Amino acid sequence: MDATLNDKFNWEGIEKSLASTVTVIAGGARGTGRAAAEQLLEMGARVAVTDIDPTRVETAARELSQHSDRVVTLVGDCTVPAEMAKVAEATVDTFGAVHNVVYSAGAYRAQRPTLDVDSDEWDLILDSNLKGAFVTYQAFLPHIATAGGGALVSISSLAGRTSSPFLGCHYSAAKAGVLGLTRHLAKEFGPQNIRANSICPGGIVGARMNDLLTDLDRQEDLVVLANQTPLGRNVYEQDVVAVILFLLSDLSRFVNGATIDVNGGILTI
Ligand SMILES: NC(=O)c1ccc[n+]([C@@H]2O[C@H](COP(=O)([O-])OP(=O)(O)OC[C@H]3O[C@@H](n4cnc5c(N)ncnc54)[C@H](O)[C@@H]3O)[C@@H](O)[C@H]2O)c1
Incomplete structure (x- = not known):
């Protein structure tokens, strides 16, 4: 028994401890990953941002340059073991250690009938969303x-x-697979003090959703979605960033293998 585990926590201590960590954000050059990187950097943490898209990585490097002593930006394809090994090596070389990984990478394609999805498209979505998480972890x-x-x-x-x-169909399959992978890692690596949890956001207001709804010519669906959501609005990147920070911090020190929905209550299971 360790009585100190029942000591009251203090916010400052939680923040200080998170600020002392090194976090890798895969797919972190844009969107939610990028927003999480910024938040962590503003708290004083060290962050490695990696992404497959060199232009986005270059932009992220420029826009995060005020934190240049605590951020490294690396181009890498999360589905390729040799590239992720290099990213891991570069992160450890730069910061001396790594504690956390946020897997936010993944490609998407606008919905079309399952019978029209070819196997190349299936592979792209499964690889970048699911295999990439496995390879990166x-x-x-x-x-x-x-x-x-x-x-x-x-x-x-x-x-x-x-x-x-x-x-x-491929996206739903890949994202369900991510939940299974993460639960497995929670069991296998818990004994090494590594927690693994998933977040399931609803449609996030941002660049990706904007591109997607433009492709589908369904921009008005964001309003429909907001109206169907019990909390009366759509998800924002910062709604997800808050849960990422919770799951990286000691606030969630006994949360392992969990799936946290960030959807305003549109789906409750
Ligand atoms: N945007 C949404 O509405 C929404 C909703 C629920 C879940 N999600 C998930 O949240 C995560 C972040 O979404 P977002 O809106 O920030 O997306 P985003 O498209 O803005 O960012 C994802 C990043 O992943 C990168 N990427 C793609 N394939 C990669 C690969 N093989 N290796 C490395 N990087 C790769 C992209 O270049 C991109 O910069 C994604 O996993 C997405 O599936 C998004």
């Missing part, structure tokens, strides 16, 4: 174990809990 887990533990946060989706009105 595999590259970083030994380093996190060496550092004494940490946290993995997988950004899955409401589509992985049910299905999406905007995205296809």
Whole structure:
């Protein structure tokens, strides 16, 4: 029995402890990953941002340059083990350790009938959303174990809990797979003090949703979605960032293998 585990927590201590960590954000050059990177940097943490898109990585490097002593930006395809091994090595070389990984990467394609989805498109969505999480975690887990533990946060989706009105069969399958992978890692790596949890956001207001609804010519559906949501609005990136920070911090020190919905109550299961 450890009586100190029942000590009251203090916010300052929680923040200080998170600020002392190194977090990798995969798919972190844009959107929610990028927003999480900014928040962590503003708290004083060290962050490695990696993304497949060189232009986005360059933009992120420029826009995060005020934190240049605590951020590294790296181009890498999360589905390729050799590239993620290099990203892991560069992160540890830069910061001396790594504690956390947020997997926010993934491609998407506007929904079309399942019978029209070819196997190349299936592979792109499954690989970038699911295999990429496996490859990235595999590259970083030994380093996190060496550092004494940490946290993995997988950004899955409401589509992985049910299905999406905007995205296809492959996306739902990949995001459901991410939940299974993350639960497995929670069991396997918990004994090494590594927690693994997933977040399932509903449709997030931002660049991706904007591009997607423009492709589908369904911009008005955001209003419909907001009206169907018990809390009366859509999800914003910062709604998800708050839960990422919770799952990376000691506030969630006994949360492992969980799936947290961030959807305003549009789906309750
Ligand atoms: N936007 C939404 O409405 C929404 C809703 C629920 C869940 N999600 C999930 O949340 C995560 C973040 O979404 P977002 O809106 O920030 O998306 P985004 O498209 O803005 O960012 C995702 C990033 O992943 C990168 N990426 C894609 N494939 C990659 C690969 N193989 N290797 C490395 N990087 C790769 C992209 O270049 C992009 O910068 C994604 O996993 C997405 O599926 C998004």
